[in-house]
Amino acid sequence: MSRAYGIIGWPLGHTMSPALHNWGFTELGIDAQYWAWPLETKDLPEFMERVRTEPILGLSVTIPHKRTVMAHLDRISDRARAIGAVNTVYWDGDVLCGENTDVIGVVAPLRSLDSMPDSAIVLGAGGAARAAVAGFLELGIPRVAVSNRTLSKAETLAAEFEVECVPWDKRMDGDWELVCNTTPLGMSGDLQGVSPWDEDRFARGAVAYDIVYNPLETRFLAEAGAAGCRTVSGLEMFLHQGLAQFRLWTGQNMDEAGARRLLLSALGS
Numbered sequence: 001m002s003r004a005y006g007i008i009g010w011p012l013g014h015t016m017s018p019a020l021h022n023w024g025f026t027e028l029g030i031d032a033q034y035w036a037w038p039l040e041t042k043d044l045p046e047f048m049e050r051v052r053t054e055p056i057l058g059l060s061v062t063i064p065h066k067r068t069v070m071a072h073l074d075r076i077s078d079r080a081r082a083i084g085a086v087n088t089v090y091w092d093g094d095v096l097c098g099e100n101t102d103v104i105g106v107v108a109p110l111r112s113l114d115s116m117p118d119s120a121i122v123l124g125a126g127g128a129a130r131a132a133v134a135g136f137l138e139l140g141i142p143r144v145a146v147s148n149r150t151l152s153k154a155e156t157l158a159a160e161f162e163v164e165c166v167p168w169d170k171r172m173d174g175d176w177e178l179v180c181n182t183t184p185l186g187m188s189g190d191l192q193g194v195s196p197w198d199e200d201r202f203a204r205g206a207v208a209y210d211i212v213y214n215p216l217e218t219r220f221l222a223e224a225g226a227a228g229c230r231t232v233s234g235l236e237m238f239l240h241q242g243l244a245q246f247r248l249w250t251g252q253n254m255d256e257a258g259a260r261r262l263l264l265s266a267l268g269s
Contacts, residue, residue, distance in 0.1 A: 004054060005249060006035035008047065008069075009062035016266055017060050020242050023262050024254040032057070032250075041068065048072035051089070052096065058249035059089035060242075066127055073098040083130050087241070090248040099248060102128065105241030106135035109232050110178075110207070117177035117207060119143040121166065123196045124182035125153035128211045132180050133161045141178070147171040148183075172201040179224075180209040186218035199223035210234050216267055235263055 007017045021034035039047055044065055050056065051072075061069050066085040070076055073089065076098040080086045086098035110116070120141050122132045125148035136144045145164035148154035158165035166174075185196045197220055202208065208224030213234030221231045239260055246254045 003030075003032040004035065004056045005032060005058040006037045006056065007060040007062060008037050008039040008044075008065055010038055010040050010064060012036055012038040012062070015062075016238070016263060017242065019266055020239075020254075020259060020263065021246060024246050024250075024259065027255060027258065028250070028252055030250060030252070039065065041065070044068060045072065055091070057091060058245070060245060061087050061089060063127070070098055072096075079103055079134070083134050085127055085130060088245045088248060090245075099244075100131065100134075101241040101244035101248070102131035102237070103135045103138065104244040105237040105239070106132050107139055108240035109236040110135075110139060110209075113207070113230075117141055119145075119174075119176050120178035120180060121145045121147060121171060121174075121176045122180045122182060123147055123171065125150070125157045126182065128182035129157060130161075132182055132209075132211070133157065133163060136178070136180075137161065137163070145176075171196075172198060175203040176206060177203065178207045178209065180211070181218075181220050182211045184212070186210065186215075186220050187212045188214045193219060195220040195223060197223070199227065202227035202229050204228040206230075207232060211237055213238050214267060216264070235260075235267070239263060 007015055018034050018036055025032045066087055070086050074095045080098050080100040083100050085100055088099045088101050090097050116139055120136045122129050145166045146154045146158045147166040147168055149168050154165050181196050183196055185191055185194045202224050206229045208229045209232040210218050210221050211234045212218050216233055225231050243254050
């Protein structure tokens with residue numbers, strides 16, 4: 001019987017995680033199957049018992065379970081505890097563990113920069129923003145700030161991580177060397193033509209990082225590129241958090257280049 005892995009969330013909608021991980025299992029000859037399990041909040045406790053009894057060997061965790069799943073685990077990493085969210089469940093022997101590979105996903109494409117930015121502003125105050133702030137602090141960026149339309153949410157996040165809070169209408173005042181969008185602005189659908197940043201307010205040579213990966217090039221990234229910025233697509237975060245999950249589950253490394261081609265093809269179709 002194939003070993004079982006999967007993703008839980010509600011509503012789960014379209015996710016590229018099954019395609020990514022099932023491709024990895026096939027490429028490495030691992031007898032396993034990755035499933036999509038739409039799961040309402042009320043059903044989480046029963047499902048986590050199922051994880052222990054079947055057993056299910058690994059989970060990707062998305063909204064709204066990233067925080068509530070923590071109560072059902074035996075051990076949580078320092079990184080996940082600091083962020084207050086788990087996106088990956090895995091076994092260490094008979095211990096059920098929680099990790100947050102979103103942070104790994106955020107920082108991975110920035111490690112190849114010639115020099116690390118001295119300042120970064122994170123737009124948004126949700127789960128992806130938390131991962132971005134934690135990741136930028138992990139990278140040692142000296143000045144990190146948060147800005148969100150709802151000021152109170154930005155203030156709470158900034159206070160928790162001891163970083164700056166910038167009012168939304170002041171977010172573009174300053175030559176930020178890294179601007180990271182974690183809001184849904186620019187996402188495929190009704191928001192696709194919207195950007196959280198004015199095209200004439202990018203600092204030349206800055207890094208523009210969009211967590212949105214569908215479309216691959218958002219308006220935010222297109223305008224940043226035209227302004228002379230280096231751009232990072234959200235596909236890189238998704239890819240690297242998935243590669244880190246796969247390593248935790250299997251102890252093996254998925255082929256990064258092949259996985260990127262797979263995801264680009266999936267987005268293109």
